[in-house]
Amino acid sequence: MLTCESLMLQQGSFSLQADIAFAKGKATALIGPSGAGKSTLLAAIAGFLAPVSGRLLWDQGDLSNLPPGKRPVSMLFQDNNLFPHLSAAQNVGLGLRPDLRLSEQQKSKVAAALTDVGLDGFSERKPSALSGGQQSRVALARVLVADRAIVLLDEPFAALGPALKDEMLDLVRSKLIAASKTVIMVTHDPADARRIAEMSALVAEGAVQPPVATNVLLDNPPQELADYLG
């Protein structure tokens, strides 16, 4: 269980309140209008934004004071998920050892992860020699080898075409959700939520609502969500 206990977040004049729990090993979508604070919540879970008050708990342990790299969290951002001067294999390798001094065993683990996401033979390519979808796959391969319990997706596939985006979401389901990762994803698109997220939480008007089953939320949306979905 990942618990936001009376979490109060503030960024400039914007503030967000979260008092919710995310079920372990399940995918939860954060859905709501632009600027409602979906990314702010992810930044707080990842450790980039210190809460004004409240605690962040994982298995009863307090994450609030851990720096981002020490949390059991992997994150994919909207952009700049790869270092342009490093090869695909090196970018993935960073998930295993941040100093890239990889053992033979770790190197084969990297190769296996690249194969796993359908990039066999691309390991020496730099990101600029890869397509957008392939770049996303490299980033996913890194999340796979890092093997952390929580995965945060801040719309990393927003720039991809619909077919490609669905493909990436299916990869998330088959590789991450199937491996019992706790996935929290930000999305604008109810179809994304229906596709992979069992639970969904509405973020609107400065607060995060408790997660409910995605179908229930989307089939009978509350007023704020109905306004947003149109």
Next chain:
Amino acid sequence: MAHSAVPVTSRWPGVAAAALVLVLTLGTLGAVAWRAEWGGGLAAADWAAIRFTVLQALLSAFFSVVLAIPVARALARRRFRGRSLLITLLGAPFLLPVIVAVLGLLAIFGRGGIVNEGLEWLGLEPISIFGLHGVVLAHVFFNMPLAVRFILQGWLSIPAERFRLAASLNAPVGRLLEWPMLRAVVPSTFLVIFLICLTSFAVALTMGGGPRATTIELAIYQAVRFDFDLGRAALLACIQFGLCVVAAVLAWRVTGNDPMGSGMDRVVQRWDVARWGADYAIIICAALFLLLPLAMIILRGLPGIFDMPGTIWVAALRSVFVALGSSALCVVMCLALALRGGAMVSVIGVMPLAASGLVVGTGAFLLVFPFTRPSDVALFVTMLVNATLALPFALRSVAPAVGQVQADYGRLAMSLNLSGWSWMRLVVLPRVRRPLGFAAGLAAALSMGDLGVIALFAGQSEETLPLAMYRLMGAYRMDAAASAALLLVALSLALFWICDRGGRADADM
């Protein structure tokens, strides 16, 4: 617990570098003031020097920047054979030892120079180069190429994706991309050159004429050298420091954030560049203005290059040693400060620009005098002082690049637990290689040609190449001096080229 938005690195290197800069700038000034016997205030001549200093610095900065913009624009838009060589050569005047460059300018614009011979042939009055216009001309010669390099880096920092976007929108590239970039780059470039010209010494010494064209730094020199009036020297140094601090604070305030984001490092392709004639005409004019004086030095120095006394070659070796040490020291300090970031570092980074080289030298002399014979540590102190004096230029090129890396990849690195030396080795160093190579080359060349500090310390056995060249000129061995000048130029440029090249090699990764 609040977390900063950049990966953690040790804070001690930055603190140590900042402390060293403070000791060498404010500490040395304090040492001079401490030993001074305070007499009367400033004379009328001192006030005239202050007015002249500000006027020539304003004019020099204005002409340097105004002339640099079309040149940088032409170079940013055109690809031609020899372009990279030309860009390296455009960096040459700034790297030239001042006295060598003045020699070259005199060969063109001086009494017996090419321009006056042409005027005479046409039956016109010859022009005199000495005075305000001569000082401004020499400063433009030195600083216009620097402005071109800064503004060109601004142009190249606009990602290829933006040009592509503008082309597809059929939007005016000038207003959409270039104007915002210039607005961010030009004011700070202007103020940096204004600052450089404020503390100008050798140019005013050689191109200025008498009391009507004396800079503050020259007045300090006269106070120390002829009157040994440390009190007046310290007072003038404080005024110079004050002027520079005002300019530096302005520079810091006008340095806007780079409005361009990061691109994927592809080579820039342009769609908006139809007229090529004007661009090439501008490039040729700039190249002639900057390269002709260099050509004159080669012409005069080449015949005797192998007839120089052996002591010259030993001095050259010593100079290379000092330059390499100074460059390494400067790069380490620069990276340490750039990684710390923040307003305090910006202020400390430009402080050496405000310091008087002569006061730093005199102050360092007074600081080490109780402990050891100054000539014993002359080379090491020279290394240290040169590294510090080159620091503002190094930081100007490296700090924005480091800031950009932190902004673009800080969060990603933190979420990967990438910090400390790994963050430096895997991300920062590869991504700032280009400006870092430029900075290393700049520091090496500036140190190679420096005369100020070493002249205050060295005996015969610590002689560097510029000092040896001066002594040859003092002995009226002009042919040997011209050859030494050529050797000095060749070594300075070679050091710069090797470092700068090292940073650029397959930089479009």
